[in-house]
Amino acid sequence: MxxxxxxxxxxxxxxxxxxxxxxxxxxxxxxxxxxxxxxxxxxxxxxxxxxxxxxxxxxxxxxxxxxxxxxxxxxxARADIRLLTDFFTFCMSQEQDVLEDVMQARIAIECQAIRLACERANESDLARIGQWLGALIETLDDPEAGGRADFMFHQSIVAASHSRSLTTLYGALSELLQQSHVERRRVTYQHRKVVGDLIAAHRQVFLSIVAKKPDEADQRLREHFAIGDELRRRSLIEAYRKGPETAQH
CATH class of the missing domain: 1.10.10.10 (Winged helix-like DNA-binding domain superfamily/Winged helix DNA-binding domain)
Known part of the structure; x- marks a missing residue:
């Protein structure tokens, strides 16, 4: 042979x-x-x-x-989700515009998770989401801490769905998602009016879960994502007005 x-x-x-x-x-x-x-x-x-x-x-x-x-x-053995996260991050990081692509996956996961959270969230889940909402508000001027608080707020919603599949998929994206939250927070900090809109959007998302209204929660979450999309669009326009080189960084 x-x-x-x-x-x-x-x-x-x-x-x-x-x-x-x-x-x-x-x-x-x-x-x-x-x-x-x-x-x-x-x-x-x-x-x-x-x-x-x-x-x-x-x-x-x-x-x-x-x-x-x-x-x-x-x-x-029970597989360690952290190993899946490392592997997924390694593979996806080699792709161009990975954070934008991950954002689309995030929307799909969270919109289903929030519907389940409205049905399944217990008092402990709601307390955890509320805790991270408070942390998010307290860290408005700190991109690193604020980005992590923002990520944990959304991660807590997914956890409240009590869906192992959704939490596993979200966990596999966690490192890239945290990076995305920090970068988005740096952009948000430069637009103070948008900061107020985002905080209000997070509150509405939380209250919809507490009220156990899945359709409303889904809508509020999508509106929240739309605010972020509009902010990125404005930032890109401003960057190109300053020069193409600025827009690429």
Whole structure:
């Protein structure tokens, strides 16, 4: 066997191993805490060599998907969302205009999440959202702290949806979203009238959740996003009036 065919065979074996785990997790045949087949049996079932299997298992363990316990075996682990966040941020950061693209994903997630939050939010959820609303107001002149408070306000709404899928997707975007909030806050600080509009919009969003009115909450959230879009449009126009070089920074 030449080097190329050996490499292709190894890749095929790796894909087969990963697919084996994925299929059984999706079908519910493997759950968190379950012990995986012993290495020898799993290698025979998948028709792969034990050295290759061992390397793939180590890779899956590094991703937080498996827990390898020497002397006890290999177990299905609960994946750490922070690893997904790191991976997603690394991949997306290579794209142009990534923050604008992430913003569109954010709108889709939050608009569904806020509807669920109106139905599912408990007192603890509402207290947390209200807490970050207060922090957001107190940090108007601090782009870093204000950007984080703004992010946490919206993240708390998504958490109040009690939807694991939505919170996982939002968590994967978290680093890019926080960066977006800080940059938007720097722009907002230069337009004091808009600051008042944004604070009022956040209050209306919060009150709509408290009132358990999903249609109203959705509308208020979209109006809030529209204020930000208009602000970015104005800033871009002003930048181009000063010169194309300014607009690019």
């Amino acid at each position: 030449n080097l190329q065919s050996a490499s292709e065979g190894q890749q095929s074996g790796s894909v087969r191993i990963v697919a084996w785990f994925k299929e059984r997790l999706v079908r519910g045949e493997l759950r968190i805490g379950d012990r995986v087949l012993p290495e020898r049996e799993l290698a025979q079932e998948l028709s792969v060599g034990r050295p290759l299997l061992r390397e793939v298992l180590k890779s899956l363990a590094m991703l937080g998907l498996l827990d390898i316990r020497p002397g006890s075996g290999t177990f299905i």
